[in-house]
Amino acid sequence: MIEIKNLKKSFGELQVLSDINLTIGKGKIYGLVGRSGAGKSTLLRCINGLENYEEGSLIVDGIEVKSLNNEAAREFRREIGMIFQQFSLLSRMTVYENIALPMKCWKYSKKQIDKKVKELVELVGISDKLYAKPREISGGQKQRVAIARALSMNPKILLCDEATSSLDPQTAKSIISLINKINNELGITIVIVTHQMSVLRSACEEISILENGRIAEAGVVEEIFLRQPKALRNLIGVKDLTLPQKGINLRILLSKELSDKPVITRMARELETDFMILGGEMENYRNSVLGSVIINISEENLRDVTEYLNKHKVTWKFIDCTEIDDDNRKGGEHNIKRSFLDNVVEIL
Numbered sequence: 001m002i003e004i005k006n007l008k009k010s011f012g013e014l015q016v017l018s019d020i021n022l023t024i025g026k027g028k029i030y031g032l033v034g035r036s037g038a039g040k041s042t043l044l045r046c047i048n049g050l051e052n053y054e055e056g057s058l059i060v061d062g063i064e065v066k067s068l069n070n071e072a073a074r075e076f077r078r079e080i081g082m083i084f085q086q087f088s089l090l091s092r093m094t095v096y097e098n099i100a101l102p103m104k105c106w107k108y109s110k111k112q113i114d115k116k117v118k119e120l121v122e123l124v125g126i127s128d129k130l131y132a133k134p135r136e137i138s139g140g141q142k143q144r145v146a147i148a149r150a151l152s153m154n155p156k157i158l159l160c161d162e163a164t165s166s167l168d169p170q171t172a173k174s175i176i177s178l179i180n181k182i183n184n185e186l187g188i189t190i191v192i193v194t195h196q197m198s199v200l201r202s203a204c205e206e207i208s209i210l211e212n213g214r215i216a217e218a219g220v221v222e223e224i225f226l227r228q229p230k231a232l233r234n235l236i237g238v239k240d241l242t243l244p245q246k247g248i249n250l251r252i253l254l255s256k257e258l259s260d261k262p263v264i265t266r267m268a269r270e271l272e273t274d275f276m277i278l279g280g281e282m283e284n285y286r287n288s289v290l291g292s293v294i295i296n297i298s299e300e301n302l303r304d305v306t307e308y309l310n311k312h313k314v315t316w317k318f319i320d321c322t323e324i325d326d327d328n329r330k331g332g333e334h335n336i337k338r339s340f341l342d343n344v345v346e347i348l
C-alpha cells in the first residue's frame, strides 16, 4: 500500500508538488495523468525514494520513504521496479545480460540468475530473443526486456513512466495487456504515468489528474471518464460539438449495467416519442465497455424523458450546463438558459 499525505516538493524556488494526498491499495493499478510539467514523474520518483520531499508523508508498505538512510534506501528500491519511455537498455549487452544485470549487482548466483531470466522471458513473451542485442529487436520487445529486468528482483511495486508513449497504438496495447497480466498473476501494485487516455482506460482502476503539482481530480477511472470533470476536459479538450439551438440536448451515460442494453430506442418506444440522436461513443475499459449518447428532445418532452431516465437509474446531464467552464457560466445567455434548466430540475 502506498499512502501519501500532504506531500510537498520543491526544486529551489519552484514548488512542483503541493498537498498531494492519495492512497494506492496493494495490488491495484493506479494512473497519474496531467499536462507536461504537472509533476507526475517527480511524484513517481518520490515514491521510489529517488527524490526527497520537504513536507508531508509518503508511506510505502509501512515505511516512511524520506526516513531511509542510503543503505536502507537501496534495499527499499530493490522492491520497486521501474520502466521508462526510452527502455534504458544497455546496447552492448544481450537481452539475457540486460535482464540479469540487477541480480548480478546484488550478487545472485549464476544458477539463480539463469533460472529467473528464463522464467521472465517466458512471462514477457520474448524467449526467442534471449541472446539478441537491443538494436536487433523492436520497440515493443525492448519494453518487454525492460519489464523483465524490472521484475527480476521480485518487486512489490512497478512504476511505469510513459512506458507506452513511444510505441505505436497496437504495440502499446500489447504492453498494457502484459502489464495487466503481471498485475493479475503476480499481484504487483502498478503505478502508471501516462498522457495516453487509452492507457488509463484499459489498465487503471483509479486515477489522479495532476494540474500544476496538485491533484485536481481523483477517483475510479470509469466514473471520471463518464462524468468528465473540468480537470479531464482541460486535459483532453472539449469536443467541438455542434448542437441544435432548438430543444434540449442531453448526454446519457451508459454505465456498465446499461452499455449492452437498448436504452434509447426502448425509451422512445415506451414514451411514444421521437428525438434526435446527435452522437455517441463507446470506450473499452479494463473490465467493461462504457459510453455516452447525446440526444436532442423537445422542451415539452423533458419531464417524461427525465422521469423515465431517473426511474431506470440512467445518469444524464444537460450538455449546455455541464460542458462549459464554471467561469463561463456567468454570461447573460447562459444565465437565462440555466435558470430555465434549474427550474426544470426543481420541478423534477
Ligand SMILES: Nc1ncnc2c1ncn2[C@@H]1O[C@H](COP(=O)(O)OP(=O)(O)OP(=O)(O)O)[C@@H](O)[C@H]1O
Residues within 6 Å of the ligand: 011, 014, 016, 034, 035, 036, 037, 038, 039, 040, 041, 042, 043
Ligand atoms: N531535477 C530537477 N530540477 C529542477 N526542476 C525540475 C527537476 N525535475 C523536474 N523539474 C521541474 O518540475 C516540474 C515537474 O516536472 P515533472 O518531470 O515531474 O513533470 P511531468 O508531469 O512528469 O512532465 P512530463 O509529462 O513532461 O514528463 C517541471 O517544471 C520541471 O521543469
